[in-house]
């Protein structure tokens with residue numbers, strides 16, 4: 282039976298790993314990207330080589346509400362159904378309380394909180410018809426704020442709250458869960474070895490997670506968790522065990 286998954290921010294990194302995993306499990310996938318079009322097209326070409334007409338790219342900046350609506354319409358129209366929405370796209374950068382601007386607030390909350398909410402809203406008829414599910418990509422720092430990243434932490438805390446309330450609002454037809462990763466892939470840009478070591482010292486399993494650790498958690502929530510909704514699955518190697 283045809284099943285369709287929509288994954289935002291899926292050209293690279295954890296989003297691409299999620300798209301590959303869901304495709305391997307038999308889903309047709311809508312690979313959303315914003316700037317990384319070449320990488321998204323390359324991923325989709327590989328997936329289509331494996332199974333013809335099973336993956337498409339849709340490029341959109343989801344921070345625009347009208348673009349979001351049109352993206353949702355296109356995504357739902359690709360194969361006429363949506364079974365799974367993975368809200369993965371995210372903006373992540375620091376900003377001290379003294380220096381945060383309203384533009385920073387807008388950028389960080391739009392990608393990490395507002396867009397996931399309104400994508401669920403826009404895709405709700407399809408998700409209900411398919412008795413589908415939503416997986417939100419949260420962060421351990423939605424539970425325990427990341428120093429230097431107050432707005433990002435607030436947005437992810439909101440995403441955690443959203444996961445729980447939408448699980449109630451959308452039951453019994455649609456399940457809503459989240460994955461809260463710890464240190465999986467280092468952020469792009471400057472992060473020195475000393476800083477990385479300081480993070481890893483507070484990870485019980487003493488290493489970064491792998492893309493596959495996240496993909497497997499999403500696989501569980503999508504395929505094997507029929508009686509699970511409103512849950513935040515932490516995948517952090519034991520980071521939250523430390524202060």
Ligand SMILES: NC(=O)c1ccc[n+]([C@@H]2O[C@H](COP(=O)([O-])OP(=O)(O)OC[C@H]3O[C@@H](n4cnc5c(N)ncnc54)[C@H](OP(=O)(O)O)[C@@H]3O)[C@@H](O)[C@H]2O)c1
Pocket residue numbers: 289290291292293294295296313314315316317318341342343344368369370371372373392418419420421461462463464465466467468
């Ligand atoms: N990496 C980790 O270790 C880690 C840890 C904790 C939580 N997480 C969460 O897990 C998810 C994936 O992490 P990641 O590190 O793989 O993500 P990422 O590389 O930081 O971002 C994923 C994608 O989001 C897209 N994006 C950003 N702003 C957008 C916007 N306004 N409209 C549309 N797309 C937008 C970008 O697409 P384009 O490249 O196409 O522009 C980007 O490639 C995120 O939600 C992140 O917060 C990750």
